[in-house]
Amino acid sequence: MAELTEELSQVKGEEPAVPKKDVRVHPNPAPAGKPPLDVPTGTPTVIVDDLHIVYRVYGAATDVEKGNAVNALTRILKRQGRPQMKEVHAVKGVSFVAYHGDAIGVVGRNGSGKSTLLRAIAGLLPPHAGAVYTDGQPSLLGVNAALMRELTGERNIVLGCYAMGMTPAEVRDKYQEIVDFSGIDEFVQLPMSTYSSGMGARLRFAISSAKTHDVLLIDEALATGDREFRKKSEQRIRQIRESAGTVFLVAHDLRVIEETCNRVIWLHKGKIKMDGDPKEVLAAYNKG
Amino acid sequence: MSQPESAVADAQAGGRSGQEPLAKLAQRYGLRRAIARPRFPVYVRQLWERRHFILTYATSRNVSKYSSSALGQLWQILTPLLNAAIYYVMFGIVLGGKGNIENYPAFLLTGIFVFTYTQRSVAAGAKSISGNLSLIRALHFPRASLPLAYTIQELQQLAISMGVLFLIVILTGEFPTWFWLMIPVVLLLQTMFNIGTGLVMARLGSSMRDLNQLLPFITRTWLYASGVFFSIQEKVVGSAGLPQWVADAMYYLNPAASYIEFMRDILIQKHNPPGMVWISCVFWAVFALGLGFWYFWRAEERYGRG
Numbered sequence A: 001m002a003e004l005t006e007e008l009s010q011v012k013g014e015e016p017a018v019p020k021k022d023v024r025v026h027p028n029p030a031p032a033g034k035p036p037l038d039v040p041t042g043t044p045t046v047i048v049d050d051l052h053i054v055y056r057v058y059g060a061a062t063d064v065e066k067g068n069a070v071n072a073l074t075r076i077l078k079r080q081g082r083p084q085m086k087e088v089h090a091v092k093g094v095s096f097v098a099y100h101g102d103a104i105g106v107v108g109r110n111g112s113g114k115s116t117l118l119r120a121i122a123g124l125l126p127p128h129a130g131a132v133y134t135d136g137q138p139s140l141l142g143v144n145a146a147l148m149r150e151l152t153g154e155r156n157i158v159l160g161c162y163a164m165g166m167t168p169a170e171v172r173d174k175y176q177e178i179v180d181f182s183g184i185d186e187f188v189q190l191p192m193s194t195y196s197s198g199m200g201a202r203l204r205f206a207i208s209s210a211k212t213h214d215v216l217l218i219d220e221a222l223a224t225g226d227r228e229f230r231k232k233s234e235q236r237i238r239q240i241r242e243s244a245g246t247v248f249l250v251a252h253d254l255r256v257i258e259e260t261c262n263r264v265i266w267l268h269k270g271k272i273k274m275d276g277d278p279k280e281v282l283a284a285y286n287k288g
Numbered sequence B: 001m002s003q004p005e006s007a008v009a010d011a012q013a014g015g016r017s018g019q020e021p022l023a024k025l026a027q028r029y030g031l032r033r034a035i036a037r038p039r040f041p042v043y044v045r046q047l048w049e050r051r052h053f054i055l056t057y058a059t060s061r062n063v064s065k066y067s068s069s070a071l072g073q074l075w076q077i078l079t080p081l082l083n084a085a086i087y088y089v090m091f092g093i094v095l096g097g098k099g100n101i102e103n104y105p106a107f108l109l110t111g112i113f114v115f116t117y118t119q120r121s122v123a124a125g126a127k128s129i130s131g132n133l134s135l136i137r138a139l140h141f142p143r144a145s146l147p148l149a150y151t152i153q154e155l156q157q158l159a160i161s162m163g164v165l166f167l168i169v170i171l172t173g174e175f176p177t178w179f180w181l182m183i184p185v186v187l188l189l190q191t192m193f194n195i196g197t198g199l200v201m202a203r204l205g206s207s208m209r210d211l212n213q214l215l216p217f218i219t220r221t222w223l224y225a226s227g228v229f230f231s232i233q234e235k236v237v238g239s240a241g242l243p244q245w246v247a248d249a250m251y252y253l254n255p256a257a258s259y260i261e262f263m264r265d266i267l268i269q270k271h272n273p274p275g276m277v278w279i280s281c282v283f284w285a286v287f288a289l290g291l292g293f294w295y296f297w298r299a300e301e302r303y304g305r306g
Helices: A002-013 A018-025 A069-077 A114-121 A153-163 A168-182 A185-189 A197-208 A227-242 A254-260 A278-287 B002-028 B040-049 B051-065 B072-094 B104-128 B130-136 B145-171 B178-207 B211-225 B232-239 B244-253 B255-267 B277-297
Strands: A044-057 A086-099 A103-107 A129-134 A215-219 A246-250 A263-268 A271-276
Touching: A044 A114, A044 B002, A086 A114, A086 A129, A086 A246, A086 A271, A086 B002, A103 A114, A103 A254, A103 A278, A114 A129, A114 A215, A114 A246, A129 B002, A153 A168, A153 A185, A153 A197, A153 B051, A168 A197, A197 A227, A215 A227, A227 A246, A227 A254, A246 A254, A254 A278, A263 A278, A271 A278, B040 B051, B040 B277, B051 B145, B072 B104, B072 B145, B104 B130, B104 B145, B104 B178, B104 B211, B104 B255, B130 B145, B145 B178, B178 B211, B178 B255, B178 B277, B232 B244, B244 B255, B244 B277, B255 B277
Parallel strands: A103 A246, A103 A263, A215 A246
Antiparallel strands: A044 A086, A044 A129, A263 A271
16 A cells, blocks of 8 residues: 555656646535536436346356256256356336436445446447437446556557547547546556556546547546546546536445536436435435 | 426336337437447448557557566467477377378478468457457447457467468478469458458357357367368378268368468469369358358347346
8 A cells, every 4th residue: 555655646746736726626516506517408418218227147156056067967957047147137117318418426235236227328238128318429438448457558548549439640639638637657658557556547537538428427437546636537527517418427435426416316226216416315315 | 408307207207108208309309229230331331440449459469468478479489380390290200190291391380370370260259259248348349349359369470470481381492482472362361261250259159158168179170170280182082082072072161271272382382282272262251251240240239238
């Protein structure tokens, strides 16, 4: 841990004076005087219509049925299915409409279907029933799946940008911006496996938010990284909202949601338990 | 603003009765379904737009593959060389597979390198979707990018193996001729075949989880049927006494054998391939590529489901 803080402070020392600006631009949106951007315009960007998601999980064998070859053979002879295969009904009939300029926080316990819902909105998990309608292509802030730990930050930036569908010209344009925003400076020449977890998270957020998204889906990306970087990320999210986009945010840190979102959806066991003003929903969520 | 809101309220209060207003609302604002398979020409165009990603992904995988070993990228040359040495000792000297084959080292190595390219592409293709589920569930791109990138990665490896092969072939007494200019053409045809097969395997591998366990046996059988370390003509017609058409069928119906024979024809002057082998090479390339893309595209929206 000491190593991590050391690295971070090293990097922070050479950063431009962004923090001051951050503090000014970022008043807490929760108080009564809401800034105008919290009022969404009337056009919907995402419509989720009675959505059901069922997916199959493999390899989740319990201790009792853990496979040896004899068991497997008996199963085949008795014509039983693979016990390792389970169907998970993760989202059960969710409907809502999101508008331009909305920043929607999604809260719920582990396994309540938050991440699944986000993936379905992004069009990455096919619906079992119901439908998701979107304006443009929603993108999940999840470029990390394309990155390779053995490669340098430099190569990973290029790879990540291409994975998000940028052109070579756009990559050249954005490269320096990504390095600056992530604040990893000379570490960009080193393999990502040498990064601290905070640096990795910052680089990933910097890469994935470099592209302009109409609808951005963020899954726990802000949980890691230091305080200062979290402010930078929150500012980036506000920029996206100002350019009339829609942001979905899944986070366990309710403070982040309260500070960034103008609407909160509470998922419970795959269904919407509450949908509305952050204060009310979060208050109810904290009680229940 | 009031109208959409009421639609949501309807949907939430009335459950199933709310379905239609939401679908209509979506239609009114021109929203489209998040999951929809593009038409085939559109799909191919999208794939072309992703060419930089495909290339970068292939190169990155190659770079990271050897990053943990001390000799690093040198293994890209060492691996085929060591393979060549083992196969030569085993099949050329110990088992005496030489027979009457002219320039056996060149014969054997050409067979091995050409076959390995197809075999590795097939194996990589089978893993390209099932091994990248997290990537598929995180980002949007035509899924065929992955099997394509895997085949291109194998092609990059092959380019190095080919350098080694040329060197050995020249050392064994062959002389480069104008005919060697045909080598890229054969490799192009074989790459087309490998991409097509890789695409088919990618779709099969995404739904049949046991395929990866089964595949080594299939490819080994294929290896023995492709005349890599013996001459099909000699064994089938000479030793077994079967009619000529059996040997011809084994050359023409087995794409791997066709590509191996074509490459041997180019590299080894005294080698006599079956006459029509270039036709089967072209046929298998076009057939596999077309079928592969079509078959893979048909399930585009289902990859990543689980």
